[in-house]
Amino acid sequence: MIKNSDRSVVKNTLWISGFLMLLSGVFFIVGEQEGIAVVTGVMLSCVFVISSAWVFDTFRETKTSTFIKIFFFSTAIRFLLVLILFGILLGVTKIDEIYFTVSFIISYLCQSVTEMIFINKILQKSGS
Numbered sequence: 001m002i003k004n005s006d007r008s009v010v011k012n013t014l015w016i017s018g019f020l021m022l023l024s025g026v027f028f029i030v031g032e033q034e035g036i037a038v039v040t041g042v043m044l045s046c047v048f049v050i051s052s053a054w055v056f057d058t059f060r061e062t063k064t065s066t067f068i069k070i071f072f073f074s075t076a077i078r079f080l081l082v083l084i085l086f087g088i089l090l091g092v093t094k095i096d097e098i099y100f101t102v103s104f105i106i107s108y109l110c111q112s113v114t115e116m117i118f119i120n121k122i123l124q125k126s127g128s
Contacts, residue, residue: 041103049111
């Protein structure tokens with residue numbers, strides 16, 4: 001069980017996601033299609049990273065073994081949903097595939113690392 005903390009991973013992740021969304025808007029300078037592709041890629045990664053943070057915040061008070069099961073099951077479900085939505089977006093829409101894919105990967109990695117930093121800080125505080 002992870003002790004309750006004042007810090008919400010969802011709240012911190014929302015801040016990072018909002019910043020990345022604003023930053024991705026700069027790509028509209030390159031062109032409309034590129035801007036749409038980058039914003040869509042960042043938005044897709046934001047949804048899944050925020051949902052991961054929500055699972056952490058919601059279930060961190062449960063027993064550790066239960067939390068681990070829920071967290072890893074939700075990770076697998078989110079991974080499948082990412083693959084499905086990624087395929088649908090690339091197959092159905094006419095967005096720029098390179099800009100979309102690269103922005104999704106960079107945004108997802110950036111947000112995942114940031115989320116792990118927030119979670120690590122919470123775990124360090126709950127252990128002391």
